[in-house]
Amino acid sequence: MRFSEKNIPGSLNHSLQIKMADEVDDTIFGKIVRKEIPAKFLHEDEQCVVIKDIHPQAPHHFLVVSVKELRKLEDAVETDQQLLGHMMWVATKVAKEEGITNGYRIVINDGADGGQNVYHLHLHVLGGRKMNWPPG
Numbered sequence: 001m002r003f004s005e006k007n008i009p010g011s012l013n014h015s016l017q018i019k020m021a022d023e024v025d026d027t028i029f030g031k032i033v034r035k036e037i038p039a040k041f042l043h044e045d046e047q048c049v050v051i052k053d054i055h056p057q058a059p060h061h062f063l064v065v066s067v068k069e070l071r072k073l074e075d076a077v078e079t080d081q082q083l084l085g086h087m088m089w090v091a092t093k094v095a096k097e098e099g100i101t102n103g104y105r106i107v108i109n110d111g112a113d114g115g116q117n118v119y120h121l122h123l124h125v126l127g128g129r130k131m132n133w134p135p136g
């Protein structure tokens with residue numbers, strides 16, 4: 001969700017508020033989803049895109065990224081339920097297409113303690129090796 005003048009508190013002038021909103025909300029995934037920087041999509045629809053992770057942590061590691069600019073899972077609202085289910089469904093579809101046959105792990109890192117680095121909602125799908133538990 002983008003900030004608007006209404007939800008940035010204080011007495012900042014309009015142009016500064018807009019600048020803050022861009023700095024706060026824009027991420028590399030926002031630029032990828034909007035096709036401002038090129039990326040190869042394993043899947044694309046009106047709700048999400050799928051890209052390979054730039055630093056793979058397993059032989060297969062791809063990301064299902066929402067088109068909607070939700071900063072994190074915690075920010076999802078009731079009407080996002082269909083989107084969240086759709087992203088899981090797309091994860092399973094692309095896992096099949098990528099030939100992951102022996103199981104995989106789906107991860108959402110949410111917020112600081114969750115280890116989230118890019119504040120634009122995404123699922124990780126990791127496969128092609130045995131995963132450890134607890135994840136650490």
Ligand code: 5GP
Nearest residue numbers: 028051052053054055109115116117118119
């Ligand atoms: P997080 O820590 O937010 O759950 O995951 C962010 C993921 O995005 C990391 O696994 C990181 O390797 C990946 N990543 C960061 N920048 C880029 C990028 O520019 N392109 C791609 N494809 N992945 C990225």
